[in-house]
Amino acid sequence: MAQRNKAHLLISGRCATSDYTPVGSGGDSKQPPEPTDRQAHASAIRGGLQSAEQEARLRREANSVAVPESIPGTYVTFESFPDVELALDSLDPRSGTTHPELRAVRIDEVSGQLVEFATVFVPDGTMSHFLNRLDAYLSSVDASKPNHRNLVDRIQAVHLATVEALWTDPTSQFPPADEQVWWELWLRRRDGNELTRLRTYAEADGVDMRIGRRALGFNTRTVVLARTTARQLSLAMDILDDIAELRSPHHRAEFLADEDAATQREFVDELVARVTPAPADAPVVCVMDTGVHHTHTLLTGSLEPHNCHSADPTWPAEFDDNGHGTRMAGLALYGDLGEAMDATGPLPLRHRLESLKLLPPPGFPDNEPALYGAITAAGVSTVEVEGTERPRAYSMAVTAVTPGPSPDEHAGLVLGQPTSWSASLDALAAGRGVVESDTGLALLSDADPEAHRLFVVSAGNVTTFDRDHLTRSDLEPVQDPGQAWNVLTVGAFTNRDTLLHPPGVYDGWSPLAQRGELSPFSRTSVAFNSTWPVKPEIVMEGGNVAESPDGAERHPLGALELLTTAAPMTPGTAGSSRQLTTAGATSAATAQAAHLAARIMADYPSLWPEAVRGLIVHSAEWTPAMRTHLDQTSTKRAKRTVLRRYGMGVPDLTRATRSASDALTLIAQETITPFTGDKLGEIHFHDLPWPTDELVNLGATLVRLRITLSYFIEPNPARRGWNGRYNYASHGLRFDVRRATESTQDFHKRLNLKALQQGEQRPKSAGETGDWLFGPEAQRAPGSLHTDIWTGTASDLAQRGLVAVYPVGGWWKEQAARGRVDHEARYSLIVSIATPDVDTDIWTPVAQQVGITTTITT
Incomplete structure (x- = not known):
């Protein structure tokens, strides 16, 4: 895919x-492929193995560095057919004293399909393990079930592994070849001398590699930090057999958080010297929490004392009462x-901070749950009265336990239903002021579109951890007020799948969740009623x-969390206190999401809060671990269940803010009148600037269309059935896309009864082509954000540049008296x-249609 460097x-x-009246309306994973020519298939694999071994030998001979006790051999990468898993057990035989060993496995998305890449170290003299199996396969190739077919039929290609093959983080994060960066080197434990061999190599003439002073071990791996280039690591692979895996370093949380105050201060001072705070009128993240220690060295340039507030004016605003707010502030800012x-290099910040103390300090009465909505509203009012008008994202990692069913309520309807707190957030987001009274939630004024607000809210945390943590999360519903319709609710996933610890501490313990999977902390809406x-x-x-070795204990550890800023727990002790700590769970996830929102606001200051929320969700993608669950579903409804666990996946700043020549994003902001009297009002038809010619030229190439409506x-939070006039939502909107074989006129007539002439029959609906991931389920889903992904041919997509947005019912329509x-x-x-994977430019012709010829400067 092309670099994302365009606006x-x-x-x-x-x-x-147009005036609108609706028209009435009455997987399994693939098995291993059977090659069309098994003889040629096996011969190609044999040729790949032999070529890799020969090339590796030549590279070793050309490398002047010699390391005693290193084992000569070849790193080989096996590539699967799309959506087919490799026979990993057969690639990792573990027989004999010297044998091929599986080192790293990565799954990449290639043209919309998942391809597995397995890298194996084959010591010299052991390539026969694979060659003998290929011989047995070839000798029985005429049989219906050749020998070792489960191994061979799954392999699409074999080649000498590059340094990228050992990289198990997202491929998009792999550093440039000659850029000096820190790496996590994962070394296979063989004889205890792995570090000695690595340091011997690093100290050789002509090698530019710095090895970290600390190394931590777990199970069969030793992890050490190395500062070098990808090119140097590629040369090291020719000599060292110890390298098993490469990752982006997450050492700051594991190492630096445990250092003493003086050592931490050195790292903090180095970062501060590179940071330039954002200007005073930049977007802000308002951290709604326990307060923020604004004099922290890493925060003070971005958080001024007069931007520290309390929801209750009697609470002191400029001190963090338990440290949680300061931890969130560090993640929200950085x-x-x-x-x-x-x-390395300068770090210009794009946004600033505000603090709103939402929880009472020690010595003050606790907030009553029934008053959370009013307290939140009062705090927001304080922030906006005293603060300047500028783009703002509210970050709230404070939640309350979702109440259980009362005797006269059906349990299935209680989970996910609005509360006064969640409704307050919905009203605030929609531009209204709110107050609690004895009679319920009172809306103080008409909604002001210019006062729309973006709230980023935690889904809440699981506190009891089971070995089957996914089932536990599915049973633990999102906590109040995360069920609010207008907020961006954030759950947690994790890539922290390794437990680095000093020797003797937590020996044998292991991370509970696999890489890319839902964090054990995260709550979901799987248990919510579909309402x-x-x-x-x-x-x-x-x-x-x-998790402990015997599986009896499971609990959080700082080594599996993120590094962030720490507040001194006693006022006036900042100089001698440690400035760094760790944070995790959905609180940390929420603060990072707010950081993402502010970055989008900085790049696109004209975007409305609802557009910023939409862009974040629009940029999200599922990790391979998440995608596995989605691909195993057989119905659209089952996919929605998976969606209630992961949402749309993990958002990305680059995707949220940048297009590419082959990845175009269009954003429209419009105002619609949903209802006229007690009837539906308008329908909008967006005739989008479309790269029609370029798509036609791509013909049958598979492409992807993604649409998000926010x-x-x-x-309307009164609990009176949630139907008809008691609908919770004022209105709903939906979208539809012109089909490939549908004319513009027929598209209008398919959706809008008023497009038909008197007595005219509705035209026969054009058949849908391609494949929508969620389909009508996405459109019928409740909420104020709808998104779906379509996959089909480029020539089909060329005809689909017309998108309709139209209203559905809500209490605005049913309660005309209001x-x-x-x-x-x-x-x-x-x-x-x-x-994807097509060398074409669809951005430029569309930019020319809208009169834009420049890109945003990064």
């Missing part, structure tokens, strides 16, 4: 409005603080949980086209 395209003036410390929206919408890094509803008829509603429509 998303904001479009306007291409939306046609994202992953460990990555910021690993980086309520899908939550969380996204997941971000929240750390992992450690808007804010006005809540004065909301003829009320306008804003929405954001986000449309992306991706042509």
Whole structure:
């Protein structure tokens, strides 16, 4: 895929409005492929193995560095057929004293399909393990079931492994060949001398490699940090047999958080010297928590004392009462603080911080749960009265336990239903002021579109950890107020799948969740009734949980969390206190999501809060571990269940803010009138600037279309059935796309009864082509954000540049006496086209259509 270095395209003036009356309307994973020519298939694999071995030998002979006790051999990469798993056990025989050994496995998405890459170290003299099996396969190739077919039929290609083959983090994060960066080197434990051999190599003439002073071991691996280039590591692979895996370093949480105050201060001072705070009018993240220690060295340039507030004016605002708010502030400002410390060169920040103390300090009465909505509203009012008007993302990692069913309520309807707290957030997001009274939730004023707010809210944490942590998370519902419709609710996943610890501490313990899987902390909406929206919408890094060798104990460890800022627990002790600590769970995930929101606001200051929320969700993708669950579902409804666990996956700043020549994102912001009187009002047709010619030229190439519709509803939180006039949402919006064989006129007539002439029959509906991931289920789902992904041919997509947005029912329509008829509603429509693995430019012709010829400077 091309580099994402182009601006998303904001479009306007291409939306046609019509009066609207709706028209009435009455997987398994692939088996190993059987090659068409097994003889040629096996011969090609044999040739790949022999060529790899010969090339590796020549590379060793050309390398002047010699390391005693290293074992000469060849790193070989086996590549699977798409959506087929390799026979990993057969690639890792473990027989004899010297044998091939599986070192690293990675799954990449190639043209929309998952391909598995396994890298094996084959010591000299042991390639016969594979060659003998190929001989046996070839000798029985005429049989219906050749020998070793389970091994051979799954392999698409074999080649000499590159240094990238040992990289098990996302391929997009692999450093440039000659860039000096820190790496995590995962060394296979063989004889205890692995570090000695590595240091011997690093100290040889002509080698530019710095090895970290600390190394920690677990199970069969030793992990050490090395600062070098990818090119140097490639040369090291020719000599050293010890390298098993390469990763981006997460050492700051594991190592630096445990250092003494003086050592931490050295690292903090080095980062501060590189940081330039954002200007005073930059976007802000308002951390709604226990307060923030604003004099922290890493925060003070971005958080001024007058931007520290309390929801209750009697609470002191400028001190963090238990450290949680300061931990969140570090993540909200820097994202992953460990990555910021690993980086080199200047670090200009794009946003600033505010603090809103939402929880009472020690010595003050606890907040009553029934008053959380009012306390939140009062705090927001304080922030906005005293603060300047600027783009703002509210970050709230404070949740309450979701109440259980009362005797007269059906349990299935309780989970996920609105509370006064969640409804307050919905009202605030929609631009309304709220207050609690004896009679319920009172809306103080009409919603002001210019006062729309973005709230980023935690899904809440699981506190009891089972070995089957996914089932536990599915049974633990999102906590109040994370069920709010208008907020961005954040769950947690984890890439922290290794437990690095000093010798003798937690020996034998292991991380509970696998890489890319849901964090054991994260709650879900699987248990919600289908009446309520899908939550969380996204997941971000929240750390992992450690499990004892006997499986009897499971609990959080700082070594599996993220590095962040620490507050002194006693006022006036900052100079002697440790400035760094760790944070995890959905709180940490929420703060990082707020950081992402502020970065988007900085790049696109004209975007509405609903558009920023939409872009974050639109940029999210499922990890291979998540995608496995999705691909195993056989129905659209089952996919929705998986969606209630992971949301749309893990968002990405680059995807959220940048297009590429082969990955185009269009953003439209419009205002619609959903209802006229007690009837539906308008339908919008977006005639999008479309790369029609370029798509036609691609013909049968598979491409992807992604659409996200984001808007804010006005809540009606009274508990009276949630149907008809008692609908919770003021209105709903939906989208539809013109089909490939459908004319513009027929598209209008398929959706809008008013497009038909008097007496005219509705035209026969054009058949849908391609494949929607969720289909009608995505459109019927409750909530104020709808998203779906379509896959089909480029020539098909060339005809689909017309998208409709239309209203469905809500209490605005049913309760005309409340004065909301003829009320306008804003929405954001986000449309992306991706042509993966195809060398074509779809961005430029569309940019020319909208009159944009420049890109955003990064």
